[in-house]
Amino acid sequence: MRVTIYEVGPRDGLQNESVTLPVEVKREFIRRLAEAGLTTIEATSFVHPKWVPQLADAAELLAGMPREPGVCYPVLVPNERGLDRATAQGVTDIAIFGSATESFAQRNLNRTVESQFEMFAPVVERALAGGMRVRAYVSMCFGDPWEGPVAPEQVVRVGRRLLDLGCYQLSLGDTIGVGTPGHVDALLDAFEAAGVGPDRLAVHFHDTYGQALANTLAALRRGITVVDASTGGIGGCPYAKSATGNLATEDLVWMLDGLGVETGVDVRSLVATSLWLADLLGRPSPSRVVQALSKE
Numbered sequence: 001m002r003v004t005i006y007e008v009g010p011r012d013g014l015q016n017e018s019v020t021l022p023v024e025v026k027r028e029f030i031r032r033l034a035e036a037g038l039t040t041i042e043a044t045s046f047v048h049p050k051w052v053p054q055l056a057d058a059a060e061l062l063a064g065m066p067r068e069p070g071v072c073y074p075v076l077v078p079n080e081r082g083l084d085r086a087t088a089q090g091v092t093d094i095a096i097f098g099s100a101t102e103s104f105a106q107r108n109l110n111r112t113v114e115s116q117f118e119m120f121a122p123v124v125e126r127a128l129a130g131g132m133r134v135r136a137y138v139s140m141c142f143g144d145p146w147e148g149p150v151a152p153e154q155v156v157r158v159g160r161r162l163l164d165l166g167c168y169q170l171s172l173g174d175t176i177g178v179g180t181p182g183h184v185d186a187l188l189d190a191f192e193a194a195g196v197g198p199d200r201l202a203v204h205f206h207d208t209y210g211q212a213l214a215n216t217l218a219a220l221r222r223g224i225t226v227v228d229a230s231t232g233g234i235g236g237c238p239y240a241k242s243a244t245g246n247l248a249t250e251d252l253v254w255m256l257d258g259l260g261v262e263t264g265v266d267v268r269s270l271v272a273t274s275l276w277l278a279d280l281l282g283r284p285s286p287s288r289v290v291q292a293l294s295k296e
């Protein structure tokens with residue numbers, strides 16, 4: 001069995017740090033991730049620079065970024081303005097990001113759940129016509145800080161609409177990390193009942209309550225083979241109260257190595273990168289594997 005790790009450290013990780021790293025340091029971070037064996041590295045996002053100042057240098061970052069053969073570097077794009085900016089940098093892979101709840105759609109996108117689709121539709125249409133690959137996230141799949149628990153059917157309704165736009169994959173986001181494995185099963189049951197199988201799905205867990213790895217294992221047992229993670233476990237969403245870092249890539253690789261599941265990723269190389277990054281960010285990595293291996 002093989003699992004594809006969709007690395008989000010340079011995007012989800014850095015978007016929520018109080019320190020904004022210089023552009024050349026971000027390039028070095030991305031270079032190190034590819035060197036460790038990651039083949040999908042979400043590099044940045046073309047959102048409004050005032051909304052996420054930490055990634056305001058997206059165009060400059062990509063303009064001078066060496067690309068490794070066999071590695072793909074997707075970026076977040078919310079709207080047509082973002083698509084124009086990404087296209088100008090030769091981007092081939094983008095991700096749109098929808099919300100399952102009204103509260104988060106408003107706070108994160110300044111849209112209603114319904115009007116987010118109007119914003120995304122021309123983005124996906126133009127991107128596909130230009131030969132790009134488009135992934136979709138759906139946020140608040142398990143719980144929402146303003147609305148509480150989110151029903152699987154509500155997530156499926158939004159996810160189905162995003163897939164129907166022409167996205168090749170849906171990444172199910174536990175934006176605030178409140179999900180537990182039973183809830184993962186219930187959500188995957190609901191997608192299955194709607195005709196969406198694990199081949200179209202990825203999982204995106206934040207580790208706020210320490211459940212990210214258990215949730216990932218539950219998803220793998222259901223046949224999901226694409227898992228989002230962030231090196232060092234950095235990350236969060238500035239527009240989601242209480243969101244902390246993603247599942248750490250090191251924690252994921254450690255578990256998959258133990259299970260004999262191939263990832264092509266060298267955990268020790270990632271740990272060295274997380275230690276280097278922690279110095280620059282001024283805080284230690286929350287990953288237990290980073291902490292354990294750094295003492296060996």
Ligand code: HMG
Pocket residue numbers: 012015045046047048049051052076078079081082083085097108109110137138139140172173174175204206236237238239
């Ligand atoms: P808005 O204010 O409604 O934008 O924001 P607008 O369409 O009304 O445009 C207002 C002005 O902004 C215009 O300029 C646009 O050109 C400009 P003016 O004509 O007034 O001079 N503008 C832009 N400029 C640069 N790049 C752009 C852009 N768009 C508009 N892309 C918008 C709507 C979507 C832009 C805003 O809400 C936004 O940027 N939101 C992004 C928030 C964000 O990045 N959140 C974090 C990522 S999501 C996440 O982390 C969750 C995830 O990890 C999964 C999970 O964990 O669940 C993916």
Ligand code: MG
Pocket residue numbers: 012173175204206236237246
């Ligand atoms: Mg996220």
